[in-house]
Amino acid sequence: MDKTILVVEDQDDLRLLVRLSLKSLGRIVLASSAAEGLELVRAEKPDLVTLDVWLGKGDSGLDVCRAIKSDPETQHVKVLLLSACGQQSDVEAGLAAGADHYVVKPFSPQSLGEAAAALLAA
């Protein structure tokens, strides 16, 4: 069965980069804000969400992650956080918010693809 991957990223270029990196793994759905992302998680029930941490306008991907993981309808959805904040404390905060994986920008598209594939296979 084809997997669905939701990419939540507020920057156009990076949204495109993530889409190209993951497109061989399944159907890609795109969102550019926290609100749109949450709406699409509920509507699409994706297998995996890649979530930018700083979503602009003060929105945080961590909040979106917590919302996904606290909703019984969506808590099974795998969440991969993507962030330019790469300190140990940032990674710990991401995992504490319920993320299944944390990738620091800049990232290798191939590595991102492998990480996403592993999450989808789990």
Place this chain on the structure above:
Amino acid sequence: MIDCFHMLASPLPPEEAHRLQVLPDLDILDTAPEERFDRITRMVARLFGVPVAMVSVIDAGRQWFKSRVGLPSVQAGGTNAFCAHTILQDGLVVVEDAHCDARFADDPLVTAHGARFYAGCALAAPDGSRIGTVCILDEVPRTLDEDQRALLRDLAGMVADEIAAGELRRAHERRSENDAWLYGLLEHIPDGVLMLDRAGTVICGNPAAEHMFGSDTGGLAGRMACALLGADAALLLDPEHSPDAPPQEGGGRRLDGSAFPIEVKVAPMCLAGQQRYAVIVRDVTRQHELVQRNRATEERRRKHFTTATHELRTPMASILGFSELLLNRDFDLATSRELLDIVHRQAGRLVDLINQLLDLSRIEAGGTDGLAVATVDVAELIDQTLTGLNGLGQNHRIRVELEDGLPAIAADAFKMQQALTNLVSNAIKYSDDGTQIDISTAALRRNAKLMVAIRVADRGIGMTPEQQAHIYDAFYRAGESQNVQGSGLGMTIFKEIIELHGGHADIESRPGAGTAVTLWLPALPDHG
């Protein structure tokens, strides 16, 4: 009359060394004659009907006369044998006829000056040391009955009392002087000092303490120190507390109830048999503020660093990611070009960011010392700013309206142009092509100072009050930031530059209506 006498070797009292040590402290040797002694000496001479009477002090190698009747010299070398014997004992020495006494027959007083009769009594210092004599001499043999002997002893006692009184007065003077110093010290030191009784009640406080706690003079007496110092009584009132212990931090409470941070040192003491505590209180509000300010600066720096790192990683993610895709996958020509274009654009953005960050840190580090200030013509500044935009804004209608006779400003022309460029390019970036941007100038008085105002107004997307509040934050970008080129440092740099020039900016903005920023800079006084 007896003129002067020089002495043979005389016996020395056993406590001679101590006696000689006490003498200078009495402040009597070599002092001017004093009526309080002279009147006793005159009385002695008259009462006993003798030609010579004296109050003598026996110093090392000499006899000095504090008061004398019938003696022309104020001192004699050595000590005569009569006085030398007198000072050896507490009682009276009476020599009725020196010619009949082998101890004195050879004394120059007798052989050269014709002395026959001597009666003397040792003079005692307040500590009991015998320091001299009160004595009488006559050229004829005499006797003294018991009443006369008692009278001479009493008169010697009166002289001793006068010496003791002088000593007391000097001690009192010394003490008053000490008290004045101490009082002045307590009066003027900036630290508060409180004296507490054993129960922790304030007995008194110095003016600094009263001022610190907002009290009138004397208003702290009777108050409980624990309430003022916000300290635990057990901690404060420990008789074993070491004054060497580091100061305790506490929360001071003024009489009006307001709180302030203090540092307290306690020194337990025993005064006149009573347990007392001296408390030194220091208001550390300023130190706390400094620490907090430093902490805030540190926090701001840390946040700035984190944000800068984040902002640098974002274009790098595009550059690294897309270049890897281009290397590993086969895209059609159009897609390849599109991805390369992104790499190129993001690399440019990265360079911009680095340059702006360096600019900002240079401006911050350089302060006003880093400014190359010269007289700058505002019209020229605006003209050069617009020329320097290099085609940015060519699709906008930029209208410049300059007031006549505008005063010049003192500014670093290069940096001021950078500030103005950031302002104008923001107006361009946040408004649609084809819309108008107005740049106008004015000279106005603000707070009695002549200021030059440069106003840049766009008809762009505008800002909410919330967005306006963040306009100077580093990396903050209003609105749909991703569609707007820029580092997010433009307004931060703008603010740094104008503040270094003693200027400031006003912002008027409404979402959908546009933004107007008015930059105020101090005018040079003599404009032509």
